[in-house]
Amino acid sequence: MIEVTNIHKSFGDNHVLTGIDAVFEPGKVSLIIGGSGSGKSTLLKCIVGLHQPTQGKVFFDGQEFTRMSFEEKVPIRKEIGMLFQNSALFDSMTVEQNIVFTLDMFTEMSKQEKIERANFCLERVNLAGKNDLYPSELSGGMKKRVGIARAISMNPKYLFCDEPNSGLDPATSILIDELIQELTDEFKCTTVVVTHDMNSVMGIGDYILFLFKGQKYWEGSNQDMLKSDNQELNDFVFASPLMKAARDTIKP
Ligand code: ADP
């Protein structure tokens, strides 16, 4: 379980996050949604320690991450898998090397063990045998899957994905969502996904946190979301005609 309390983050005079509280449960996919610039990526980075929050605390299974030293954070960092918004693969490395790189940094595995682990992860995301391709030879969906393979290579307890569907066609987006859900079920990860994709929200959101101008405006399930009277949430969600149609079926 991950708990965040009263997270604030400012960049100079820009108060990007103002007092976020949330709990992310194990074995569930939690979504952070909100418009562009609402602070979603900043919140994710504050949780994983890529940003130091200006104020507030982050707990990983009861351990206060935000007050740990760099060295104290290492064991928790090893349990964090992260898929970055642009996949963030190293272009000069092959698919296999991209995964082995993470294992080099964090494990004492032998070369053979690392390759076996890379093969296992690639198989898990349906990319078996693609080891020697370079990122430039991959489609957008394949890059995301390599990013996911790398994110799960350390067998993470906590999985974070920033916009896993950005730039993908709808069918590929659904496959990526299904993969994130399956991995969460399989490894009982505490999974947090930043998205503005309404298909994802209706497909995989166990818990949804809606950010508006750096504040938590609403939280709940996707079914509650369809019935919510929160104006800002509704403006965001029902900008999509498909979502409007979904609401009209339950709220005549
Ligand atoms: P979202 O992911 O919801 O689109 P972000 O969290 O990326 O939004 O950005 C929220 C705000 O924080 C924006 O105004 C952005 O300019 C600002 N911001 C994000 N990262 C930085 C940074 N490293 N330095 C300064 N400002 C930043």
Ligand code: MG
């Ligand atoms: Mg973002």
